[in-house]
Amino acid sequence: MQLRRGDVLDGAMSILDEYGLGDLTMRRLATSLGVQPGALYWHFPNKQTLLGAMADKILEDVDAIPASHLDGTPTDWSERVVELAHRLRSAMLAHRDAAELVAATYASRMTNSRVRESFASAAAMSGISREHAELASYSLLYYVLGHTVDEQSHTQMIVAGALTRGTIAPDAPASSLAEYDEDLRDGDPAVRFDFGLNLFVDGIRARLKDRTPHS
Amino acid sequence: MQLRRGDVLDGAMSILDEYGLGDLTMRRLATSLGVQPGALYWHFPNKQTLLGAMADKILEDVDAIPASHLDGTPTDWSERVVELAHRLRSAMLAHRDAAELVAATYASRMTNSRVRESFASAAAMSGISREHAELASYSLLYYVLGHTVDEQSHTQMIVAGALTRGTIAPDAPASSLAEYDEDLRDGDPAVRFDFGLNLFVDGIRARLKDRTPHS
DNA sequence: ACCTGAACACCGTTCAAGT
DNA sequence: ACCTGAACACCGTTCAAGT
Helix, strand or coil: CCCCHHHHHHHHHHHHHHHCHHHCCHHHHHHHCCCCHHHHHHHCCCHHHHHHHHHHHHCCCCCCCCHHHCCCCCCCHHHHHHHHHHHHHHHHHCCCCHHHHHHHHHCCCHHHCHHHHHHHHHHHCCCCCHHHHHHHHHHHHHHHHHHHHHHHHHHHHHHHHHHHHCCCCCCCCHHHHHHHHHHCCCCCHHHHHHHHHHHHHHHHHHHHHCCCCCC | CCCCHHHHHHHHHHHHHHHCHHHCCHHHHHHHCCCCHHHHHHHCCCHHHHHHHHHHHHCCCCCCCCHHHCCCCCCCHHHHHHHHHHHHHHHHHCCCCHHHHHHHHHCCCHHHCHHHHHHHHHHHCCCCCHHHHHHHHHHHHHHHHHHHHHHHHHHHHHHHHHHHHCCCCCCCCHHHHHHHHHHCCCCCHHHHHHHHHHHHHHHHHHHHHCCCCCC
């Protein structure tokens, strides 16, 4: 059977989930697809482009129609911001090392990211200026990426340690291991995530009531 | 002359500044020091440890005694937070690709970073609980790292483009090129940085006055 | 104690040539 | 159009052996 671009992408996602970003090499991917390394370069011009396509796939559903819009209730801007942040974090936690991958490949294209634009639109609903909403969207994105990269790298360290100690089955899905994080950090990562998120939302809110809040 | 650990570190910093993180290889470093690659492994167990030492060097003066403490004036907590954030950003902008280097090597050791602890202490001065101050310190760090990585990668892209077009002298210091950022983004990066920073500070402030601010 | 020489086990990418 | 075979130009790391 002939190799399709989508097959290469799916194969790459499988290696990411099973072995992590460090083991995702063009040669390993080629072997897993039963093909020579050079064959991949007919479908993708280089590895960076492949990683970009993976990042797009990971984030494809993040900026969907908000669930709260499906009934007739109009959504509060802060709920929309929080929902977007939650969806972004969840999308990355669904694949091993996905936060690191997204942070690395989106570093240069963040300006054009649909997710960032959704953040900006949600922030603009609050009533702050469009310019301020744009600025806030970057801050939000930096925070969500930073938190999730950190969170995911820690769970990954714990998975590695647990496997060494033989405590956890090697084929357990990464998502079920999040609770082991509590060894090194205090409390539920989701709660920690929401705390920082609320700091932002309150920061935006402060800009609404008071026109000169920073002395 | 015999090679000292400090010589290896200095040589690595020179390659970082002149050629960037992508060209910082153990083999290239060995060549620049007039030594065989294997010699480096007597001074550093591996490349990761060397990168960690570089990150420590880049950040060594960030958490110094605040300038405002040198006279007798007591410092406001928010001024201390802002000063720390500015010093962290400046320290990374002083070396090519330093934000990327710090973000990559501090991903796993952020919990123990002195800079993060300084953020936590400054935030605690506001009157929020120690626990909340710790959480806020992570958010602050994620934001500063994310913003600076983004900012620095953009100036680096512009330097590369400018060199290709022959617009800028190849030996111009990176710091003098920050203004070219305005082609792709709106406004001064320092102003953008302060906007997001104030969002955080106001978020902390909101937690002081109102005990249940998030509905 | 500190370094050389030489290897080991990899990488990403290119490209003529095949089908 | 799609892939193979084979190479090019690299990596980080190890380690016996030298001084």
